Amino acid sequence: MPTVVQTIEVREAILDATDRLLSNYGYKKMTIDDLAREVGIGKGSVYLHFSSKEEIVLSHIDRIVERVKKQLRLIAKAEVSTAERLRQMLLNRVLMRFDSVQHYTQNLNDLLADLRPNLLVRRKRYFTEEAEIFAGVIDQGQQSGELSEGNSMELAEIFLLSSNSLLPFSLSSRELGNRDEIEERTLRIANLLLKGLEKKQ
Amino acid sequence: MPTVVQTIEVREAILDATDRLLSNYGYKKMTIDDLAREVGIGKGSVYLHFSSKEEIVLSHIDRIVERVKKQLRLIAKAEVSTAERLRQMLLNRVLMRFDSVQHYTQNLNDLLADLRPNLLVRRKRYFTEEAEIFAGVIDQGQQSGELSEGNSMELAEIFLLSSNSLLPFSLSSRELGNRDEIEERTLRIANLLLKGLEKKQ
DNA sequence: GGTTTGACTAATTTACACATTCAGTCAAAA
DNA sequence: TTTTGACTGAATGTGTAAATTAGTCAAACC
Numbered sequence: 001m002p003t004v005v006q007t008i009e010v011r012e013a014i015l016d017a018t019d020r021l022l023s024n025y026g027y028k029k030m031t032i033d034d035l036a037r038e039v040g041i042g043k044g045s046v047y048l049h050f051s052s053k054e055e056i057v058l059s060h061i062d063r064i065v066e067r068v069k070k071q072l073r074l075i076a077k078a079e080v081s082t083a084e085r086l087r088q089m090l091l092n093r094v095l096m097r098f099d100s101v102q103h104y105t106q107n108l109n110d111l112l113a114d115l116r117p118n119l120l121v122r123r124k125r126y127f128t129e130e131a132e133i134f135a136g137v138i139d140q141g142q143q144s145g146e147l148s149e150g151n152s153m154e155l156a157e158i159f160l161l162s163s164n165s166l167l168p169f170s171l172s173s174r175e176l177g178n179r180d181e182i183e184e185r186t187l188r189i190a191n192l193l194l195k196g197l198e199k200k201q
Numbered sequence: 202m203p204t205v206v207q208t209i210e211v212r213e214a215i216l217d218a219t220d221r222l223l224s225n226y227g228y229k230k231m232t233i234d235d236l237a238r239e240v241g242i243g244k245g246s247v248y249l250h251f252s253s254k255e256e257i258v259l260s261h262i263d264r265i266v267e268r269v270k271k272q273l274r275l276i277a278k279a280e281v282s283t284a285e286r287l288r289q290m291l292l293n294r295v296l297m298r299f300d301s302v303q304h305y306t307q308n309l310n311d312l313l314a315d316l317r318p319n320l321l322v323r324r325k326r327y328f329t330e331e332a333e334i335f336a337g338v339i340d341q342g343q344q345s346g347e348l349s350e351g352n353s354m355e356l357a358e359i360f361l362l363s364s365n366s367l368l369p370f371s372l373s374s375r376e377l378g379n380r381d382e383i384e385e386r387t388l389r390i391a392n393l394l395l396k397g398l399e400k401k402q
Numbered sequence: 403g404g405t406t407t408g409a410c411t412a413a414t415t416t417a418c419a420c421a422t423t424c425a426g427t428c429a430a431a432a
Numbered sequence: 433t434t435t436t437g438a439c440t441g442a443a444t445g446t447g448t449a450a451a452t453t454a455g456t457c458a459a460a461c462c
Contacts, residue, residue: 028444031423031424032426033423036437042435043426043437044428044436044437045435045436046426047425047426048434052426053424053426109371120376155393157386158390158393161386161390162362162366162390162394163363164366165363165365165366166362169371170371171321188355189359189362189363191397192356192359192397192398193393193394194397195396195397195398196394196398197393197397232454233453233454234452234453242406242407243406244408245406245408245455245456246406246407248454248456249405252455253455254454
């Protein structure tokens with residue numbers, strides 16, 4: 001009997017292989033046969049971990065966002081001002097996503113065209129989940145008096161919305177510009193938003 | 202001999218028809234024969250005004266952005282605070298674009314897939330042209346002491362970038378949400394950015 | 403004369419029949 | 433009990449002939 005660890009390892013290996021195949025072939029041309037061969041397991045075994053091809057790829061995207069959220073939670077706990085945490089969180093949100101799909105040749109929207117309806121549903125969920133982490137930090141800042149008042153969840157959503165156009169989706173990483181430019185732009189947005197959010201002295 | 206006015210009228214009629222055909226059929230299925238019939242002129246006459254199908258559709262998009270820019274320049278001259286002008290400009294920028302393609306069933310990105318390379322080039326130009334109008338108002342605000350210092354063109358670009366994800370491009374107007382929601386979100390972004398930009402008293 | 407046109411052409415797209423490939427299953431092997 | 437790959441219907445690709453279309457230009461039209 002495989003241990004839970006082994007099960008998770010295989011699952012992770014499938015998602016790793018998914019990333020490689022997606023970046024080379026896109027969703028349509030990536031086949032479950034290829035995937036199983038790449039992982040070194042039988043085709044049927046893939047279906048012990050996932051119920052469909054669509055679920056595999058969505059899980060891969062989920063994993064990327066989970067990693068981003070993990071990093072956001074880490075920064076949220078750092079021992080610096082709330083403004084600095086929010087700045088770093090926004091920067092990481094944008095750059096981690098950029099780095100995650102940098103090796104993809106097509107843009108995500110086309111790459112995942114067949115999943116579009118489900119993908120849009122997930123994107124909304126991702127957005128809310130990320131916003132909740134931002135909102136927690138904003139709450140702290142408001143309680144400590146560092147940040148001015150306002151609905152923290154609404155403010156968090158403004159932060160994310162303002163940086164959304166810098167995420168790779170309809171534009172590939174390539175089309176978005178080079179990484180340094182993205183970083184620069186994200187910081188500028190963060191700085192102006194934070195200036196608006198910080199309590200005036 | 203047709204007058205200049207007649208020439209412009211036909212040109213405008215072609216672009217009007219382009220809008221109708223695009224919204225119903227998309228770029229690929231829209232034919233020049235259809236277009237000429239819709240306008241009530243011969244097919245060859247279409248080519249007296251435009252050099253290619255691609256140029257027709259790009260001119261149609263140009264026209265939308267020209268109308269937006271015209272409205273922005275109008276608001277830029279209004280007799281209210283610079284902050285209020287910037288707020289209204291951002292709102293109009295987003296909502297005019299929303300309204301312009303509200304009747305399209307597909308999203309613009311798919312609708313115009315064949316023009317993608319040229320369209321991306323234009324989008325950059327549109328962005329800069331709009332930013333210049335914003336920058337002018339920011340300059341005024343800085344000179345009058347209403348707004349805090351900083352590179353006005355960079356600040357203008359932050360304003361536009363922050364609202365870019367609310368423009369219909371990879372998402373259709375339908376997918377973006379209803380008009381009131383878009384308006385609400387744009388205003389929230391504008392308000393927070395302006396709070397950051399207004400001179401602290 | 404200049405202006406407008408639609409028949410024309412090369413190139414692209416479609417339609418269709420057929421072959422191949424694929425997602426997902428499940429009986430058998432491990 | 434777990435893993436597998438042969439199997440199946442559905443979907444996708446392929447080859448090819450027919451149809452459509454972007455763009456042209458000689459003739460028709462004022």
